[in-house]
Amino acid sequence: xxxSIGAKTLVFPTPAWVVGTYDPxxxxxxxxxxxxxxxxxxxxxxxxSLRKATYSHGNITLSKAFTxxxxxxxxxxxxxxxxxxxxxxxxxxxxxxxxxxxxxxxxAPYIQEFPLVLECRVIETxxxxxxxxxxGEIMDVKADEAVLNQNGLPDIEMVNxxxxxxxxxxxxxxxxxxxxxxxxxxxx
Amino acid sequence: xxxSIGAKTLVFPTPAWVVGTYDPxxxxxxxxxxxxxxxxxxxxxxxxSLRKATYSHGNITLSKAFTxxxxxxxxxxxxxxxxxxxxxxxxxxxxxxxxxxxxxxxxAPYIQEFPLVLECRVIETxxxxxxxxxxGEIMDVKADEAVLNQNGLPDIEMVNxxxxxxxxxxxxxxxxxxxxxxxxxxxx
Numbered sequence: 001x002x003x004s005i006g007a008k009t010l011v012f013p014t015p016a017w018v019v020g021t022y023d024p025x026x027x028x029x030x031x032x033x034x035x036x037x038x039x040x041x042x043x044x045x046x047x048x049s050l051r052k053a054t055y056s057h058g059n060i061t062l063s064k065a066f067t068x069x070x071x072x073x074x075x076x077x078x079x080x081x082x083x084x085x086x087x088x089x090x091x092x093x094x095x096x097x098x099x100x101x102x103x104x105x106x107x108a109p110y111i112q113e114f115p116l117v118l119e120c121r122v123i124e125t126x127x128x129x130x131x132x133x134x135x136g137e138i139m140d141v142k143a144d145e146a147v148l149n150q151n152g153l154p155d156i157e158m159v160n161x162x163x164x165x166x167x168x169x170x171x172x173x174x175x176x177x178x179x180x181x182x183x184x185x186x187x188x
Numbered sequence: 189x190x191x192s193i194g195a196k197t198l199v200f201p202t203p204a205w206v207v208g209t210y211d212p213x214x215x216x217x218x219x220x221x222x223x224x225x226x227x228x229x230x231x232x233x234x235x236x237s238l239r240k241a242t243y244s245h246g247n248i249t250l251s252k253a254f255t256x257x258x259x260x261x262x263x264x265x266x267x268x269x270x271x272x273x274x275x276x277x278x279x280x281x282x283x284x285x286x287x288x289x290x291x292x293x294x295x296a297p298y299i300q301e302f303p304l305v306l307e308c309r310v311i312e313t314x315x316x317x318x319x320x321x322x323x324g325e326i327m328d329v330k331a332d333e334a335v336l337n338q339n340g341l342p343d344i345e346m347v348n349x350x351x352x353x354x355x356x357x358x359x360x361x362x363x364x365x366x367x368x369x370x371x372x373x374x375x376x
Contacts, residue, residue, distance in 0.1 A: 002305065002330035009232045010329045010342065011306055012258055012349040013201050013362065014225065037202065037225020038354070039237040040316035044197045047235065047321075049227040070200055076366050081373030096376055117190065118199055126314060128323065130230035135316060141198045142190035149356070154198065156353045156360060161200040163351070163362060165344045166226070168337070169370060172344060173363035174201065174351060178264050181357040185269030188284055 009035070009166050016079050016162035016171060019048050020067035020100070020109045020117075021059035023087065028100035028109035030092050031056045032083030034164040035131060036068070044138040046118060049131040055087040060122060060134050065106035068136075070116040072160040073173050079162060080171070105139045115147045115159045197223070197354050204267050204350035204359060207236050208255035208288070208297045208305075209247035211275065216288035216297035218280050219244045220271030222352040223319060224256070232326040234306060237319040243275040248310060248322050253294035256324075258304035260348040261361050267350060268359070293327040303335045303347045 014034045021029050035049040046068055050057045060066050071079045078096045085092065093100050100109035103119045110117040120136025127133075147158040156174055163172045178184075202222040209217050223237040234256055238245045248254050259267045266284045273280065281288050288297035291307045298305040308324025315321075335346040344362055351360045366372075 002300075003333055003336065005329040005331055005340075005342065007232050007326050008329050009226045009229055009234070009326065010304075011203075011205075011226065011234060011256060012304065012342075012344045012347055013203050013351055015199075015201050017199075035226040035228070037227075037235065038197045038199060038223040039225075039235060039314075039321045040223070040319040041197050041239075042318040043316075044195050045316055045319075046197070046199060047225065047227060051229075068199060073366060077372045077375050079373075080367075080369055080371070081376035084370060084373045112190075116198075116200065124314065124316070126227075126312065126323070128228035128231075128233055128312070131228040131233075133227045133235075133323075135314070135321075138195050138197065141193040141196050143193055145191055148191065151356075152193075153355050154193065154200075155356065156200045156351070156358065159200055162366065163201055163344070164369065167341050168339075168343065170344070170368055171366040171372070173366055175361035175363035178261060178350065178359040178361055179268075181268055181352065181359060182272060183268070184265045184359070185267075185272045187265050188269035 013163040014166055016164040018069040018082055019056055020069055021056050022063055022108060023059050024062055028093055029055060029059060029087035030082050032079050039135060045135050046138055047133050047135045049133045051131055063107045064122040065108040066120050066136055067108045067110040068118040069111045069114040070161050071114050076162060076171055115144045116154050117142050201351045202354055204352040206257040206270050207244055208257055209244050210251055210296060211247050212250055216281055217243060217247060217275035218270050220267050227323060233323050234326055235321050235323045237321045239319055251295045252310040253296040254308050254324055255296045255298040256306040257299045257302040258349050259302050264350060264359055303332045304342050305330050
């Protein structure tokens with residue numbers, strides 16, 4: 001018998017990503033977002049959902065572009081900070097000391113120090129309620145050489161991304177490898 | 189200098205969730221999905237994106253409902269299996285031995301043995317490309333008593349959910365707590 005917790009945005013895992021945008025004056029901004037996920041393989045797309053009140057929402061609406069910046073654990077303080085203050089009144093790059101890099105593919109900046117970034121072009125905007133969902137086509141994924149495995153792909157254990165727990169408002173790291181997909185299921 | 193990996197659905201973390209549906213004959217089905225995420229707070233919504241070729245896609249299109257079932261690590265074999273075979277030809281509940289429970293809120297079944305489930309009513313369908321995105325309003329979240337913390341909320345360390353790594357096709361567990369959100373950022 002399960003207990004009812006109510007109609008809440010409570011599910012695990014959700015990501016702690018940082019969304020990069022330019023404002024109308026061309027100033028780079030970043031904000032933390034946990035409401036996001038992959039939503040299509042062809043074309044490759046990722047969605048991020050932002051409240052209309054955020055500075056980034058206005059930026060994406062105008063620029064039609066954003067980056068998804070995947071932090072490693074060591075940037076957990078910066079990740080949290082980027083969700084606490086608004087780019088309307090604060091230059092978050094300046095305060096944090098992190099470095100904006102202008103994407104050559106989309107009209108948005110990414111964070112040099114983060115190990116994995118996605119450069120996205122908005123192909124659809126869905127007004128849901130408090131949040132607007134921006135569906136971005138992933139034009140490229142870029143990663144630090146240091147986080148690539150022997151297959152030339154970013155490895156989750158080297159990226160060391162951050163998991164967010166809604167409601168409990170906690171951050172966790174990634175744990176041990178449980179096994180390989182499309183393999184374990186053969187035991188059933 | 190970052191290395192270009194190409195336009196791929198490669199980001200961390202993505203979830204390993206199991207989506208529950210009824211087929212037109214009322215038979216319960218489940219499939220594993222990593223393309224999903226929260227997409228609105230008010231109303232609380234979660235999106236799951238499925239290929240049109242899947243049996244579950246047809247089921248949701250007709251029933252306008254689905255459940256998101258969050259596995260604990262110990263069901264990793266079942267999670268992987270649910271992504272390997274189609275409900276068109278296989279009764280995955282029967283083969284796995286897991287138990288479907290009829291939701292009283294939406295026209296979809298959830299998995300009794302999984303610690304955390306979301307009951308969702310489709311409020312919007314977005315055709316993106318290979319995948320269709322189903323946006324579900326979360327009508328209720330249900331959890332096993334055993335995974336609730338002292339605040340009466342499911343705790344990620346007790347649920348022990350599964351993280352999927354796209355491209356590398358690996359499953360990982362959740363790691364150690366890094367800290368509390370809206371707190372760590374004050375150090376910046």
